[in-house]
Structure formats: structure tokens, C-alpha cells
Amino acid sequence: MVILVTGGAGYIGSHTNKALNKAGYETVVLDNLCKGYENFAKWGEFVNCDFGSSDLREVFEKYDIDGVLHFAAFSSVAESVELPQKYFKNNYKNTLNLLKVMREFGVDKFILSSTAAVYGNPEKVPITEDQELKPINPYGHSKWITEKALEREAEKGNFNYVSLRYFNAAGCDFDCEIGELHDPETHLIPLVLDAAIGKRDSISIFGTDYNTPDGTCIRDYIHVNDLASAHIAAYEYLCDKNTSNIFNLGNGEGYSVREIIDMCKKVTGKDFKVEIADRREGDPDILIADASKIRNELGWQPKYDLECIVSSAWKWHQKINSI
Ligand code: UFG
Numbered sequence: 001m002v003i004l005v006t007g008g009a010g011y012i013g014s015h016t017n018k019a020l021n022k023a024g025y026e027t028v029v030l031d032n033l034c035k036g037y038e039n040f041a042k043w044g045e046f047v048n049c050d051f052g053s054s055d056l057r058e059v060f061e062k063y064d065i066d067g068v069l070h071f072a073a074f075s076s077v078a079e080s081v082e083l084p085q086k087y088f089k090n091n092y093k094n095t096l097n098l099l100k101v102m103r104e105f106g107v108d109k110f111i112l113s114s115t116a117a118v119y120g121n122p123e124k125v126p127i128t129e130d131q132e133l134k135p136i137n138p139y140g141h142s143k144w145i146t147e148k149a150l151e152r153e154a155e156k157g158n159f160n161y162v163s164l165r166y167f168n169a170a171g172c173d174f175d176c177e178i179g180e181l182h183d184p185e186t187h188l189i190p191l192v193l194d195a196a197i198g199k200r201d202s203i204s205i206f207g208t209d210y211n212t213p214d215g216t217c218i219r220d221y222i223h224v225n226d227l228a229s230a231h232i233a234a235y236e237y238l239c240d241k242n243t244s245n246i247f248n249l250g251n252g253e254g255y256s257v258r259e260i261i262d263m264c265k266k267v268t269g270k271d272f273k274v275e276i277a278d279r280r281e282g283d284p285d286i287l288i289a290d291a292s293k294i295r296n297e298l299g300w301q302p303k304y305d306l307e308c309i310v311s312s313a314w315k316w317h318q319k320i321n322s323i
Contacts, residue, residue, distance in 0.1 A: 002026045002077060004065045004107075005044070005049045006098070007072030009036025012113065012227055014178045016069060019228035020044050025235075030056075031072065033072070035046040040178045042251040052094030065108030067238065068102060069104065069231055070095065073143075074187050077117060080139035082280045091142035092149070099153055109238040110161040111231060116220070116250070116287045118144045120166060125254070126290035129165070129246050147246070149168035153321070154244045161233040165287045167250030167273050168222035169227055171309035172316035179316035180224075189310060192264040193317040202272060205257050207279035211286075216257035218286040223304035223312070233298040243289050251287025251302050260310075267310045296305035 003020060008029030011198050014035070020027050020043075027230070030051060038046065045063075049055050054313065059065075073091045080087040094185030095112075117134045117140030135141040150161045170189050172179035182191050182310040195203040208215040228247050252320070255263070261274055294300050304312075 001066035002028050002044070004028050004030055004059070004063070004068045006030045006068065006070045007036065008044070009041040009046070009226075010071060011180050011182070012166070012224055013042035013071035014070075015173055015224045016071070016228040017041065018173065019225065019232060028065070029060070030059060033233045035182070042177075048084050050094075051098050053121055053317065054232060056097065056101050056280050057104070060101055060107070065105065065107050067111070067173075067235065068098065068107060069111045069235070070098065071113045073113060075115070075139060076279055077137050077139050077282045080137050080142070084138035087138045087142040092146050095146050095250065096149060099149065103159070103174060106117055106158075108159050109235070110159070111234050111238070112146060112150060112161060114143045114147055114163040114246075115140060115167045116165055116167045116248070116289065118147065119132060119287070121284045125288045126252060127248065127284050127288065129248055129293055133236055136284060147214040150244070158252050160238055160242060160244045162238060162244065162273055163246040164230060164234060164249045165184065165246065166227060167248070167287060169224050170221045171223040171225070173225070173310055176293040176319050179320065180313065181320065188260055189264065189313050192261055192316065193268070193314055194268040196264055196268040196314070197317060197321050199321065202275050203261060204275045204277035205261075206219065206277050208276055208281065209279070213255055214258050217283055218254040218256050218288065220252065220254050220288045220304055221260070222249060222251050222302060223310055224311045226251075226302040226304055230294065230298070230300050233300045234277075236244045237298055243296070247290050247294035247298070248289040249294060250291050252289055252291045253306075254288040255306060263306055263310050263317070267307065299323075
């Protein structure tokens with residue numbers, strides 16, 4: 001039997017797909033390459049298909065699918081504010097198509113790439129999974145209603161899911177075979193590394209008047225390989241326990257935008273210009289995970305700290321920019 005990895009040619013999907021194959025699982029990567037890269041999908045079989053299309057049934061007919069890891073989604077907070085329909089259609093409506101086909105073929109295990117953006121501006125940090133969900137941007141809202149659809153699906157029976165609410169995925173594969181490569185890039189660490197490598201003149205800090213000690217937004221950065229190992233633990237949980245669950249996935253430590261810039265300067269040994277810009281719409285002040293639930297229930301532990309995250313990202317950055 002195989003695991004279907006939607007979005008397995010993208011950033012987090014490809015790292016998890018590689019880890020699954022290394023752990024002995026057989027996978028089929030399904031990706032329409034609108035964001036992903038075919039050479040990121042070199043483990044398992046690759047199928048070029050959109051998970052929202054009617055062609056999806058043929059994939060379920062062809063392969064004996066045991067479960068689905070669903071990474072395929074749009075994930076830019078800023079873009080979602082500009083184009084909400086794009087996010088609700090792909091992230092929510094197209095996921096209903098996937099769930100429908102899974103039901104038809106009796107596939108009963110599902111892992112959702114959810115997000116800390118479902119919490120909005122949390123009442124308390126670190127954030128526990130039981131806090132009220134009040135997303136402040138369309139991206140977070142699209143994942144929130146997808147979680148609700150999964151909850152209802154599981155209530156019907158013969159279907160279990162794990163929703164993993166990622167905090168800020170960062171860092172890259174240590175072998176540099178795959179890495180973070182968005183077009184356009186909007187994420188903080190790769191943009192700061194662009195400034196370090198001289199691809200841009202400066203890095204802008206979006207807002208210095210947030211309710212944080214240095215006035216810049218605080219996020220919980222987690223290495224993409226730690227995310228990958230959490231997916232394997234979650235899949236084993238679904239196989240063993242026959243129940244559904246929701247877990248935060250973060251390191252449990254917060255770093256401000258300024259602290260990230262400082263760490264990038266330290267790791268790269270480069271200096272560059274830092275500018276202050278206006279706030280970016282849709283950004284909460286602080287997102288830090290309380291990740292004790294996943295540690296306790298799945299026995300998962302993150303291995304990599306911020307310095308390791310930035311070092312791995314810098315190695316990849318140097319590789320892709322030297323070509
Ligand atoms: N930032 C800057 N300058 C930049 C880019 C980003 O100051 O040039 C700031 C942002 O305003 C934010 C922080 O850096 O405060 C992190 O921004 P990212 O774009 O790297 O990440 P986000 O926190 O916006 O979003 C990421 C994922 C989302 C996920 C969220 C959960 O992209 O999918 O983490 O914490 F929902």
C-alpha cells in the first residue's frame with residue numbers, strides 16, 4: 001500500500017516525502033506543479049494532477065492508497081488578503097473533492113497541513129490547541145473551515161484525521177537536495193538571506209509598533225525536517241489508534257523579526273541594510289506554540305534550534321544562488 005502525498009513537490013511536502021521514503025514507506029506524490037518542482041519529487045512515484053480535478057479518481061483507481069498526507073494548498077497570508085476566493089477555493093473547496101474521492105475508495109486516514117493562522121491574535125501565548133479559533137486572514141480562515149469539514153467527516157465514522165497546525169516552517173534539507181524556493185518569495189528568512197547574499201539591497205521590517213518587547217512580530221520557527229518527523233509520528237498514530245486529533249507543531253520558542261535578522265547576520269557573517277516599513281495586513285503580534293500535546297501524545301520532539309534552521313537555509317541559499 002502507498003501513502004498519497006499531495007503537494008509533495010512543494011517545500012514542506014517534499015521534505016516529508018523524502019523522510020517517509022527514508023523510513024521505508026512507499027509514496028505517490030500528487031502535485032500540479034503550480035508551486036512545486038518536479039525535481040523535488042524524486043522519492044516515490046510522481047503524478048502531475050490537481051487534487052481538485054476529476055482526474056483524481058484515476059489516481060485512486062491506479063494505486064492502492066492507505067492514507068493521504070495533504071500538503072497541497074496556497075499558504076501566503078499576504079496574498080490571501082488580496083485574493084480570498086483563491087484561498088477558499090483551493091484550500092477548502094478542493095479539499096472537499098479529495099475527501100469525496102477518499103470516501104468513494106474507502107481511504108480512511110488523512111493528515112491536514114493546518115496552520116497557526118487559525119488562532120488569529122491569540123488570547124494567551126504559548127497557544128494551546130483548545131484556544132478559541134479566530135483567524136484574522138483568509139488563509140487562516142480557509143484552514144479553519146477545512147478542519148471543521150474534517151471534524152464532521154470523522155463524526156460520520158470510518159474516517160480519521162490528524163490536523164497539524166504548523167507554526168513557521170523554515171530551514172532546509174541538510175543534504176541540500178531540496179529546499180525553500182517560493183516564487184515570489186514572501187517569507188522572512190529566505191528574504192533576509194537574499195539581502196545577505198546581495199540579491200537585494202536591504203530587508204524591510206514590516207512594522208515596529210506591535211505589542212512585543214522590540215515592537216516587531218514574534219513567531220515560532222520550526223525546522224522543516226522536524227515537521228517531517230511529526231508527520232510520520234502522526235501517521236503511525238492514525239494507523240495504531242483509530243481516532244482523530246489536532247496538534248500544534250512548533251518549537252515553543254518565539255523570535256522577533258529583529259532577532260531573526262540578527263541570527264542571519266551571525267550565521268552568514270554578512271552585514272546588510274535593514275529598513276523599517278509599514279505593517280503588512282493580516283499579521284498577528286505573537287504566535288508561539290504550546291507543543292506539549294504532540295510531545296506527550298505522539299512522543300515527538302523537535303531536534304533543531306534557530307541557529308541550525310538558519311544555517312541549513314543559508315547552505316541551500318548559497319547552492320541555488322551559485323547556479
Ligand atoms: N516579515 C518582515 N519582512 C519581510 C517578510 C516578513 O518583516 O520581508 C515579517 C512578517 O511581517 C511576519 C514575520 O516576518 O511578522 C514572518 O513572516 P513570514 O511571511 O515569514 O511568515 P508568516 O508568519 O506571515 O506566515 C507563516 C506561513 C503561514 C503560517 C504562519 C503561521 O507562511 O502559512 O507562518 O505562523 F500560517
